[in-house]
Amino acid sequence: MYSAILFRTIFGKTMRKDPQARILHKQNWGDYFILALESPRITSEAHPGQFLMVRVGETSFPLLRRPFSIHAVQDNALEIFFQTTGLGTRQLSLKQEGDRLDILGPLGRGFNLDIEGSTPKAALVGGGRGIAPLYFLSESLRLQGVSATIYYGGRTVEDLPLRKKFLAAGYPLHCSTEDGSYGFKGLITDHLIQDLKQNPADRIYACGPDGMLKRLAEISQEYSIPAELSLEAIMGCGFGACWGCVHRLKKDQEIGWQKICEDGPVFPAEMIIWEKE
Amino acid sequence: MTHSDLSIDLGFCRLKNPVIAASGTFGYGTEFSRFFDLNRLGGFVVKGLYSTPRPGNPPPRLVETASGLINAIGLQGIGVKRFCQEILPQLQDLDTAVIINVCGSHEEEYAAVAEHLDGFEGIAAYELNVSCPNVSTGGSCPALDPEATHRIVSLVKKSCRRPLITKLSPNTGKIIEVAKSAEEAGSDAISLVNTFLAMAIDAKTRRPKLANVLGGLSGPAIKPIALRMVYQVAQEIRIPVIGMGGITTSEDVLEYMIAGASAVEVGTANFVDPEAIPLIIDELDVYCQTHNIERLASLTGTLAPL
Numbered sequence: 001m002y003s004a005i006l007f008r009t010i011f012g013k014t015m016r017k018d019p020q021a022r023i024l025h026k027q028n029w030g031d032y033f034i035l036a037l038e039s040p041r042i043t044s045e046a047h048p049g050q051f052l053m054v055r056v057g058e059t060s061f062p063l064l065r066r067p068f069s070i071h072a073v074q075d076n077a078l079e080i081f082f083q084t085t086g087l088g089t090r091q092l093s094l095k096q097e098g099d100r101l102d103i104l105g106p107l108g109r110g111f112n113l114d115i116e117g118s119t120p121k122a123a124l125v126g127g128g129r130g131i132a133p134l135y136f137l138s139e140s141l142r143l144q145g146v147s148a149t150i151y152y153g154g155r156t157v158e159d160l161p162l163r164k165k166f167l168a169a170g171y172p173l174h175c176s177t178e179d180g181s182y183g184f185k186g187l188i189t190d191h192l193i194q195d196l197k198q199n200p201a202d203r204i205y206a207c208g209p210d211g212m213l214k215r216l217a218e219i220s221q222e223y224s225i226p227a228e229l230s231l232e233a234i235m236g237c238g239f240g241a242c243w244g245c246v247h248r249l250k251k252d253q254e255i256g257w258q259k260i261c262e263d264g265p266v267f268p269a270e271m272i273i274w275e276k277e
Numbered sequence: 278m279t280h281s282d283l284s285i286d287l288g289f290c291r292l293k294n295p296v297i298a299a300s301g302t303f304g305y306g307t308e309f310s311r312f313f314d315l316n317r318l319g320g321f322v323v324k325g326l327y328s329t330p331r332p333g334n335p336p337p338r339l340v341e342t343a344s345g346l347i348n349a350i351g352l353q354g355i356g357v358k359r360f361c362q363e364i365l366p367q368l369q370d371l372d373t374a375v376i377i378n379v380c381g382s383h384e385e386e387y388a389a390v391a392e393h394l395d396g397f398e399g400i401a402a403y404e405l406n407v408s409c410p411n412v413s414t415g416g417s418c419p420a421l422d423p424e425a426t427h428r429i430v431s432l433v434k435k436s437c438r439r440p441l442i443t444k445l446s447p448n449t450g451k452i453i454e455v456a457k458s459a460e461e462a463g464s465d466a467i468s469l470v471n472t473f474l475a476m477a478i479d480a481k482t483r484r485p486k487l488a489n490v491l492g493g494l495s496g497p498a499i500k501p502i503a504l505r506m507v508y509q510v511a512q513e514i515r516i517p518v519i520g521m522g523g524i525t526t527s528e529d530v531l532e533y534m535i536a537g538a539s540a541v542e543v544g545t546a547n548f549v550d551p552e553a554i555p556l557i558i559d560e561l562d563v564y565c566q567t568h569n570i571e572r573l574a575s576l577t578g579t580l581a582p583l
């Protein structure tokens with residue numbers, strides 16, 4: 001089933017609505033949750049870095065769907081990993097096994113898995129809930145023969161609930177916390193720079209807060225390592241109709257506001273224009 | 278199963294059913310053909326077009342509020358020329374009413390956009406967006422003023438060959454006067470409402486939630502006010518009224534029709550469910566059958582006394 005994913009064109013435009021995706025299981029650590037959703041067709045078409053738009057309730061409040069990265073795929077199901085930050089994610093966290101969710105997906109354009117080299121190495125950098133898409137990515141890279149090292153940063157140890165999952169799957173894992181409660185004390189980007197010296201990478205993949213991504217874009221330049229970064233924006237629709245989800249991007253030599261739900265959310269670092277703070 | 282007659286005659290154009298996708302919420306149409314056959318629609322209005330491409334506003338452009346959405350997209354778009362070259366050919370073979378939302382930053386621009394579109398086939402009508410609150414500061418726009426609306430409608434009417442739907446803004450105390458002046462100036466129909474000027478603030482940071490500070494509110498939150506406006510306007514004019522604001526179900530459509538709308542537009546609901554309109558149309562069909570309504574159009578303006 002994985003090979004089917006890998007041999008599909010990366011930027012396939014298939015997407016569908018599954019109004020009845022059943023929650024197969026649920027996991028929880030503090031503010032963080034995993035829901036596994038049974039949805040055979042969306043699962044079989046998913047590519048790492050793509051996302052779902054999830055309806056969190058049946059009424060008009062909250063109104064819009066919420067975007068979540070595809071965290072993992074297994075057999076007929078895909079997982080989302082999320083942090084409760086507001087009303088929508090809180091409502092979602094109350095769902096139970098057996099409940100059904102209305103989802104749209106797979107949406108957007110994911111990570112490009114083609115890496116040059118005979119034994120390619122990738123550095124996967126996740127900040128907080130930005131770790132979500134990197135598990136699916138690491139599993140797909142492994143099937144391509146790419147060795148992935150995970151860099152996982154958070155404010156405190158509570159923000160690193162997936163560390164055991166990555167270790168159990170056998171990936172080299174480097175953690176950092178800003179308060180020093182676990183792993184390297186400081187920012188994950190500083191940890192990465194330190195580690196790149198002994199453990200060079202041919203590609204950086206990342207998802208997380210803007211500050212982290214911006215720093216990674218600089219690191220990508222300084223160390224001449226191509227980087228693919230997954231951006232976030234408030235999304236009205238997730239499929240190109242509202243023009244709400246824009247970021248400054250350079251496309252065909254032109255700089256402008258581009259929709260990240262269609263052309264992204266993953267972009268090569270050099271395409272992304274960072275606004276002044 | 279027999280189907281009821283859902284068709285609507287607007288005079289200048291016949292629709293298969295009363296449900297039209299609203300401008301700015303349906304992209305250029307093609308975004309939705311992945312979800313359903315566009316020919317099922319009564320029609321759709323494409324995103325607003327100016328004579329030249331527009332960059333739009335910086336993000337954040339959207340903020341969700343209680344049962345509503347405030348947007349400040351800033352009418353980003355590819356401009357009418359690229360639209361006619363790249364998008365329109367994909368829409369021309371459709372068997373549904375393709376309506377173009379015509380924008381302008383001044384009167385002549387509206388006319389120029391319509392004239393350019395006149396050179397192409399496959400368009401049912403123009404919807405004049407005299408009401409976009411996003412563009413000019415403070416939300417001022419021609420639709421706030423009966424005279425300004427009259428000038429634009431008569432200018433465009435004179436210079437183009439297609440039927441005109443004038444789309445009104447709710448951000449005025451003179452909506453009836455504006456509607457009447459659009460009718461007088463030769464508009465073939467009125468659509469209302471566009472979004473309500475609105476804002477949202479983050480109390481923790483004291484910052485506005487939209488980069489543009491102000492935006493336009495849409496969605497279920499606006500429905501009762503929009504419905505009232507459709508009701509008031511429909512009583513005062515003779516040309517068809519196309520009602521909108523917060524429609525998400527067939528029941529909402531029926532309310533607008535009873536209030537006086539000949540047809541409706543559905544906006545924000547398309548974001549929540551890309552298949553919202555086909556579902557609403559199916560529900561309307563079921564409604565007509567279970568209530569023995571032969572022609573859905575007969576419901577327009579049938580508010581019963583209490």
Ligand SMILES: Cc1cc2nc3c(=O)[nH]c(=O)nc-3n(C[C@H](O)[C@H](O)[C@H](O)COP(=O)(O)OP(=O)(O)OC[C@H]3O[C@@H](n4cnc5c(N)ncnc54)[C@H](O)[C@@H]3O)c2cc1C
Binds near residue numbers: 051064065081088
């Ligand atoms: C492509 C993409 C993938 C994402 N993947 C994940 C993921 O895997 N796990 C995860 O925990 N979070 C993810 N997010 C962020 C997640 O969508 C938001 O945290 C969530 O929408 C917040 O909803 P809320 O109702 O709890 O918060 P509220 O603040 O109440 O939401 C209000 C509105 O703002 C939007 N919004 C608020 N914060 C964000 C944000 N950071 N990004 C986008 N929209 C936001 C909401 O969707 C909603 O429309 C992703 C965002 C994007 C754009």
Ligand SMILES: Cc1cc2nc3c(=O)[nH]c(=O)nc-3n(C[C@H](O)[C@H](O)[C@H](O)COP(=O)(O)O)c2cc1C
Binds near residue numbers: 299302409
């Ligand atoms: C994101 C967004 C973009 C819009 N863009 C346009 C536009 O380009 N032209 C226009 O006339 N109306 C535009 N509108 C207004 C809608 O067409 C409609 O009048 C309004 O949203 C009310 O209907 P609703 O509550 O069903 O969304 C826009 C609305 C939204 C939410």
Ligand code: FES
Binds near residue numbers: 238
């Ligand atoms: S979220 Fe609507 S266009 Fe991207």
